[in-house]
Amino acid sequence: MKLYIGNKNYSSWSMRSGVLLAAFGIAFEEEMLRLDFNPGAEWRRTLCAVSPAGKVPVLVDDDGFAVWDTLAIAEFVADSHPEHAIWPRDARARARARSLCAEMHTGFTRLRTVCPMNIEAFFPEVGAKLWAEDDALRAEVARLDAAWRDALAASGGPFLFGGFSAADAFFAPVAVRLSRFSLPVSDAAAAYRDALLAHPAVEDWIAEAMREQDFLAEAEPYRTGR
Numbered sequence: 001m002k003l004y005i006g007n008k009n010y011s012s013w014s015m016r017s018g019v020l021l022a023a024f025g026i027a028f029e030e031e032m033l034r035l036d037f038n039p040g041a042e043w044r045r046t047l048c049a050v051s052p053a054g055k056v057p058v059l060v061d062d063d064g065f066a067v068w069d070t071l072a073i074a075e076f077v078a079d080s081h082p083e084h085a086i087w088p089r090d091a092r093a094r095a096r097a098r099s100l101c102a103e104m105h106t107g108f109t110r111l112r113t114v115c116p117m118n119i120e121a122f123f124p125e126v127g128a129k130l131w132a133e134d135d136a137l138r139a140e141v142a143r144l145d146a147a148w149r150d151a152l153a154a155s156g157g158p159f160l161f162g163g164f165s166a167a168d169a170f171f172a173p174v175a176v177r178l179s180r181f182s183l184p185v186s187d188a189a190a191a192y193r194d195a196l197l198a199h200p201a202v203e204d205w206i207a208e209a210m211r212e213q214d215f216l217a218e219a220e221p222y223r224t225g226r
């Protein structure tokens with residue numbers, strides 16, 4: 001299988017699929033397409049040849065069959081690898097894990113907008129200012145904190161549903177954002193954030209993102225003063 005991804009430093013959606021496959025030790029080749037937001041950019045032509053949606057990540061199976069969008073990729077990986085508990089084995093826990101992934105997929109838009117993924121950069125002052133001024137951001141972090149606490153209390157941790165699952169892969173970029181912007185969370189949520197950041201698959205992704213050293217001005221609202 002081949003996973004097409006964007007820059008590891010910036011592409012939060014790529015991180016979800018990459019971390020999911022790595023966490024379960026599923027072999028895959030990785031092809032990084034440098035994100036370029038200009039119309040007609042080369043990476044989009046390459047990408048559109050494998051996926052009509054034109055977004056990363058895309059998982060291409062050995063026979064060329066392409067699956068795009070992180071939710072569909074998680075389902076395809078779970079179907080292809082029933083030996084792994086990609087989703088929790090218990091039906092209700094599985095439904096709850098899917099609810100959280102779907103909520104992440106469509107929600108937390110304020111957090112995603114004002115605290116963009118940028119693994120190599122630390123913005124505690126920006127985070128403090130946002131925290132003081134942005135009601136919508138605080139409300140989303142409160143919802144996130146409650147969702148994490150509920151799942152952890154029900155499972156006993158250390159991950160949302162006990163062992164590492166797709167739900168944790170979906171929240172890995174959120175753990176990065178909370179840490180890079182120093183956003184305050186409860187003790188239970190902070191312990192989970194740190195467990196997630198210390199997971200080997202997440203650590204590897206972060207280490208590779210740090211090595212990228214590829215500044216993309218379009219993804220940098222804070223380091224360019226825009």
Ligand SMILES: N[C@@H](CCC(=O)N[C@@H](CS)C(=O)NCC(=O)O)C(=O)O
Nearest residue numbers: 006011012013055056057069070071
């Ligand atoms: N809903 C998609 C979102 C994918 C997405 O927005 N990927 C970004 C990179 S993180 C992208 O390809 N952006 C390029 C664009 O939108 O033109 C998923 O879950 O995979």
